Amino acid sequence: MTRDLKSLLVSETTHIGTWTQIAAPEMVDLIGLNGFEFTIIDCQHGPFGIETAENLARAADANDIAVALRVARNDPVEIMKALDAGIRHVVVPNVETAEQAGQAVAATRFGPHGLRGACPCCRSGGHFIRNWEDYVIAEETRTGAIALVETAEGHRNIGAICTTPGLSALMVGPFDLAVSMGLNGNWRDRAVIEAAKDMLQAAKDAGLPAIMPVFAPSKTECAELIAEWRSYGVSCFVIGSDKIIVAEAFAAWSSVLTAQTKAGSATSP
Template identity: 70%
Template sequence: MSRDLKSLLARDQTTLGTWTQIAAPELIDLIGLNGFAFTIIDCQHGPFGLETAEKLARAADANDIACAIRLPTNDPVEIMKALDAGIRHVVIPNLGTAQEAERAVAATRFGPQGLRGACPCCRSGGHFIRNWKEYVAAEEVRVGAIALVETATGVENIEAIVQVPGLAALMCGPFDLSVSMGFQGDWRSPEVLQAVEYMVAAAIAVDLPVMMPVFSPNKEEAKDLIEHWRGKGVTTFVVGSDKILIADAFALWTENLAGR
C-alpha cells in the first residue's frame, strides 16, 4: 500500500500534503505527480462516503503517497470500516477531551487492548489471504488516530489530550477554532493564533507530531505561515485543498489570458 504517514510525521524536514474534497481519482494522480507526500480524504466536508474514499485511497496507493481519512464523527464503527478499507490513519474532528481521544485510539486497535472489530476478509487484511497474526502485528504499528482539535473546549483540555497514549498526531483546526471562539472564520486573529500556538507547544513538549493546515490561497502568505510554524517545531503541513489549488490555477489562467 501507500507510503507510511507515520514515517512522514517523524521526519524533521518540511512535508507537504493537501485535502481531497473532490471525488476524482485523477486529482489524486495530480496530487502525487506534483510532489505532495500525502493527502487527507475528507468525508466530513466532502460530499461522499467511505465507498468513494476507498477508491481514492487506491489512487493514493498507485501514486505512492500516504493518505488519511477525515471522518465525520468519533464513531468506532466508522473508524473500523475506514481501517478495514486500507486507509491507515483516521482524522477525528472536534476532539475536545482526553476521554474522546482515548475512544478514538481504542477504535484503531484490536482487542483486548481496543475496540476494533476483527475481520480477515477485508482489504487491509488481504481478504483472508494474509496470515492473521502477522497482519495484526503490522496494523498495531502502522495505523493511527489523529486528533483534530478545533474548539475552545479542546484548547482548554489540550495538555491532557496530547498525553493520550497511542495518538499518531495532533492536527490544529484554525478555521473552526475561530468560529468556536467567536471570530467567525478569522483564523488570522491574534487570539486564534495564540490558542493554536499554545496547542502546538503542548504537543511538541510531549513529542507528539503536529499537522498544521495552511489555508491561505496566497502563495507568499502560505510560505510565511509554513516558516512561522516551522519555527514552532511543526514539520507537516496540509496546504490548501484540491478545490483551493484548482481555483487558484483557474484564476491565474483567466487573469493572464483575459489581460485582467
C-alpha cells in the same frame, strides 16, 4: 502502500500535503504527480462516503503518497471502515477531551486492547488474511488516530489531549477554532494564532507530532506561515485543498486570458 504517514510525522524534514474533497481519483493522481507527499481524504466535508474514499486511497497508493482519512465523527464503525479499506490513519474531528482522544485510539486497536471490529476479508489485509496473528501485529504498528482539535474547549484541554496514550498526532483546526472563539472564521486573528501556538507547544512538550493546515491563498504568505509553524516542531503541513488549488488555477488563467482578450478588443480596428 509504500509511503506511510507515520514516517512523515516523525521526520524533521518539511512535508507538504493537501485535503482531497473532490471525488475523483484523477485529482489524487495530480496531487501525487505534482510533488505533494500526502493527502487527507475528507469524508466529513467531502460529499462522498467510504466506497469512494477507498478508490481515492488506491490512487494515493498508485502515486506513492501517504494517505489519511478524516471521518465524519468520532465513531468506532467509521474508523473501522477506513482502516479496513487500507487507509492507515484517521483524522478524528472535534476532539475536545482526553477521553474522546482515547476513544479514537481505541477504535484503531483490535480487542482486547481496543474496539476495532475484526474481519479477515478486507482490503487492508489483502481481502483474505491467512495469518491473522501477524496481520494484527502489523496493523497495531502502522495504524493510528490523529486528533483534530478545533474548538475553544479543545484548546482548554489540550495538555491532557496531547498526553493520550497511543495518539499518533495532533492536528490544529484554525478555521473552526476561530468560529468557536466567536471570530467568524478569521483564522488570522491574533487570538487564534496564539491558541494554535499553545496547542502546538503542548504537542511538542508531550513529544507528539503535529500537523498544521495552512489556508493562505498567497504562496508567499503560505511559505511564511510554514516557516513560523516549523519553529513549533511541525513538519507536516496541509496546504489549502484540492478545491482551493484548482480554483486558484482557474482564476489565474481566466484573469490573464480575459485581460488579454479585452486588450485585444480595444486595439482592434
